Amino acid sequence: GDSVTQMEGPVTLSEEACLTINCTYTATGYPSLFWYVQYPGEGLQLLLKATKADDKGSNKGFEATYRKETTSFHLEKGSVQVSDSAVYFCALRRSGGSQGNLIFGKGTKLSVKP
Amino acid sequence: SQTIHQWPATLVQPVGSPLSLECTVEGTSNPNLYWYRQAAGRGLQLLFYSVGIGQISSEVPQNLSASRPQDRQFILSSKKLLLSDSGFYLCAWKQGAITEAFFGQGTRLTVV
Numbered sequence: 001g002d003s004v005t006q007m008e009g010p011v012t013l014s015e016e017a018c019l020t021i022n023c024t025y026t027a028t029g030y031p032s033l034f035w036y037v038q039y040p041g042e043g044l045q046l047l048l049k050a051t052k053a054d055d056k057g058s059n060k061g062f063e064a065t066y067r068k069e070t071t072s073f074h075l076e077k078g079s080v081q082v083s084d085s086a087v088y089f090c091a092l093r094r095s096g097g098s099q100g101n102l103i104f105g106k107g108t109k110l111s112v113k114p
Numbered sequence: 115s116q117t118i119h120q121w122p123a124t125l126v127q128p129v130g131s132p133l134s135l136e137c138t139v140e141g142t143s144n145p146n147l148y149w150y151r152q153a154a155g156r157g158l159q160l161l162f163y164s165v166g167i168g169q170i171s172s173e174v175p176q177n178l179s180a181s182r183p184q185d186r187q188f189i190l191s192s193k194k195l196l197l198s199d200s201g202f203y204l205c206a207w208k209q210g211a212i213t214e215a216f217f218g219q220g221t222r223l224t225v226v
Binding site for chain 2: 026032035036042043044045046049051089093101102103104105109
């Protein structure tokens with residue numbers, strides 16, 4: 001079945017360091033891909049998305065490119081801030097169907113130290 | 115604009131007690147509604163989804179049930195809670211052609 005695999009955490013970085021969180025997926029058809037962020041004690045917020053191959057999603061300095069050839073959607077940021085500390089979830093939405101169910105990875109906890 | 119409300123924010127319940135978590139969506143009609151659980155050390159697991167009033171699909175067998183008595187209301191219930199029901203429960207909605215889902219603030223349930 002469809003699945004999402006993302007790198008295990010936790011990830012601890014110093015402020016202004018570069019961030020990469022790997023995400024790969026297995027899916028039939030052409031899924032849409034997402035990164036959600038969960039700040040401490042809160043629900044999930046959509047960070048960015050890409051709906052077709054080679055699309056690049058970007059928001060708040062984060063970027064991810066939909067790579068169909070490697071079935072990947074890695075999250076990157078050139079310079080992280082303490083306020084980026086959160087749990088990041090990679091997700092896919094199956095193409096077709098009416099339910100639009102999202103399948104999530106297990107999440108990667110990021111801690112940024114000043 | 116659309117908003118989603120989920121309550122309570124935190125809940126501590128004894129083993130064997132009943133549970134009712136409520137989620138309501140405003141500003142949209144006929145949304146798809148979802149209940150997810152995030153257990154400690156694990157990712158997000160889809161528990162139930164609903165594409166319309168009275169229509170509930172369960173993704174995993176468990177001690178919980180869901181109901182959708184109104185178009186924009188989604189309720190998660192249990193008759194007798196287990197310790198393993200502890201976790202962070204998230205309600206979400208999406209609208210048809212829109213690809214992303216929108217989440218509530220979550221309910222942290224601790225069963226003691």
